[in-house]
Amino acid sequence: MSVKHALLALLDQGPRHGYGLKHEFEARLGQSWPLNVGQVYSTLARLERDGLVAPEPEGDEDTERRAFRITGAGRSALAEWLSAPVPREALSRDELLVKVVAALEAGAEPAVRVIRAQRTATLELLQRHTRSKAEAARRGDLPRLLTIDLLIAQAEAEVAWLDRCEARVAAGASDPGGEVRR
Amino acid sequence: MTAVLELDQVARVYGDGRTAVQALDGVSLRVAPGELVAVMGPSGSGKSTLLNLAGGLDRPTTGRVVVDGTELGRLDRRRLAALRRRRVGYVFQDLNLLPGLTAVENVALPGELDGVGTRQARAEALAALDQVGLADRAGAFPDQLSGGERQRVAIARAVVGQRVLLLADEPTGALDSLAGEAVLELLRARCEAGIAGVLVTHEARYAAIADRVVFLADGRVVDQTTVAGGVV
Numbered sequence: 157m158s159v160k161h162a163l164l165a166l167l168d169q170g171p172r173h174g175y176g177l178k179h180e181f182e183a184r185l186g187q188s189w190p191l192n193v194g195q196v197y198s199t200l201a202r203l204e205r206d207g208l209v210a211p212e213p214e215g216d217e218d219t220e221r222r223a224f225r226i227t228g229a230g231r232s233a234l235a236e237w238l239s240a241p242v243p244r245e246a247l248s249r250d251e252l253l254v255k256v257v258a259a260l261e262a263g264a265e266p267a268v269r270v271i272r273a274q275r276t277a278t279l280e281l282l283q284r285h286t287r288s289k290a291e292a293a294r295r296g297d298l299p300r301l302l303t304i305d306l307l308i309a310q311a312e313a314e315v316a317w318l319d320r321c322e323a324r325v326a327a328g329a330s331d332p333g334g335e336v337r338r
Numbered sequence: 339m340t341a342v343l344e345l346d347q348v349a350r351v352y353g354d355g356r357t358a359v360q361a362l363d364g365v366s367l368r369v370a371p372g373e374l375v376a377v378m379g380p381s382g383s384g385k386s387t388l389l390n391l392a393g394g395l396d397r398p399t400t401g402r403v404v405v406d407g408t409e410l411g412r413l414d415r416r417r418l419a420a421l422r423r424r425r426v427g428y429v430f431q432d433l434n435l436l437p438g439l440t441a442v443e444n445v446a447l448p449g450e451l452d453g454v455g456t457r458q459a460r461a462e463a464l465a466a467l468d469q470v471g472l473a474d475r476a477g478a479f480p481d482q483l484s485g486g487e488r489q490r491v492a493i494a495r496a497v498v499g500q501r502v503l504l505l506a507d508e509p510t511g512a513l514d515s516l517a518g519e520a521v522l523e524l525l526r527a528r529c530e531a532g533i534a535g536v537l538v539t540h541e542a543r544y545a546a547i548a549d550r551v552v553f554l555a556d557g558r559v560v561d562q563t564t565v566a567g568g569v570v
């Protein structure tokens with residue numbers, strides 16, 4: 157995962173101390189992705205080892221008090237990462253998918269119950285996201301808005317999938333020889 | 339608080355005999371002033387039927403519909419029409435506005451039909467247009483407005499004057515998601531000002547703007563969200 161690259165993106169704007177990096181990272185993504193300062197220092201140590209950052213010349217010996225700057229290699233690594241699409245092919249083992257399929261063992265009705273309960277819960281989540289979004293918009297907090305937009309898009313996709321599941325399960329139940337077979 | 343809209347065990351059957359369709363089957367729903375309720379459900383689940391009954395455009399086969407304290411079934415045609423005109427606003431997917439009238443004339447129309455008087459109707463219409471951010475387009479004809487602007491005019495018309503109930507059936511129609519959201523934020527703001535709203539939508543992201551989401555399937559309420567508090 158790319159804490160490493162997020163830190164490089166900040167360092168690309170100018171040299172920074174570990175503590176400042178933690179602070180800036182969290183100001184942008186901290187609400188969904190808390191970062192402890194130890195993680196920042198260990199990431200910086202790895203970046204330094206790989207030659208992607210270097211300590212500022214007139215800095216302190218102590219990692220915790222040194223400022224770092226991005227190197228040429230660091231800039232290339234950042235550019236390469238930014239330009240590469242994130243791979244999305246693999247479907248992670250989704251508990252909801254497993255649950256719907258498991259419920260289907262006992263028939264269409266239990267599966268529909270699972271689907272409906274999940275849809276209601278996801279809609280409630282979507283309602284909360286929508287409220288947070290209004291707040292973030294009032295604050296003009298762009299990184300937070302982008303984060304919530306992603307959460308909303310994921311919840312929306314899940315609801316759309318659940319709608320489709322319900323329609324398929326219903327169609328399969330009324331037409332056993334039809335599209336849906338188990 | 340007393341509900342602005344109350345459906346009590348409402349059923350609606352279209353046709354009879356073998357071709358009868360049970361569009362709604364024992365639906366109960368209360369919507370308080372200031373509350374916006376979204377209705378979701380598959381095509382044919384009875385969403386538009388519910389709105390039509392709530393707005394007195396159609397009558398239930400059994401059950402009661404109460405709007406603003408009045409049971410619609412007890413009203414004769416003329417009184418029902420008057421209540422609809424004065425108390426209920428509708429926003430449809432499209433074709434909301436009369437093309438030959440400007441935005442402000444469209445919004446003023448319900449008031450004028452109601453005998454409010456041209457000047458007052460126009461003043462109320464301008465105020466309503468101002469609330470939806472379109473005061474400066476008051477003189478534009480519908481074909482001079484974007485789809486999103488037309489829907490905002492439709493919302494202004496639906497809440498102008500003394501309306502207490504706002505019924506919207508897929509008001510985001512063909513709008514893109516940002517314009518759609520803007521329309522719904524407005525709808526929500528109008529509800530927060532004290533009107534009760536019912537919003538039919540297929541889209542979860544729009545439904546989530548409501549205080550409560552009710553799910554219909556085969557004419558029945560199968561589930562609903564509880565009022566969601568807290569922050570993510």
Ligand SMILES: Nc1ncnc2c1ncn2[C@@H]1O[C@H](COP(=O)(O)OP(=O)(O)OP(=O)(O)O)[C@@H](O)[C@H]1O
Nearest residue numbers: 352353359360361380381382383384385386387388
């Ligand atoms: N005037 C009518 N005469 C006969 N049947 C009708 C009438 N209006 C609706 N129906 C039927 O009642 C059922 C519910 O229709 P309704 O329009 O309420 O669905 P809906 O949930 O709004 O669907 P959609 O999402 O497609 O708009 C459908 O089976 C429909 O065919």
Ligand SMILES: [Mg+2]
Nearest residue numbers: 385386387507
């Ligand atoms: Mg409909």
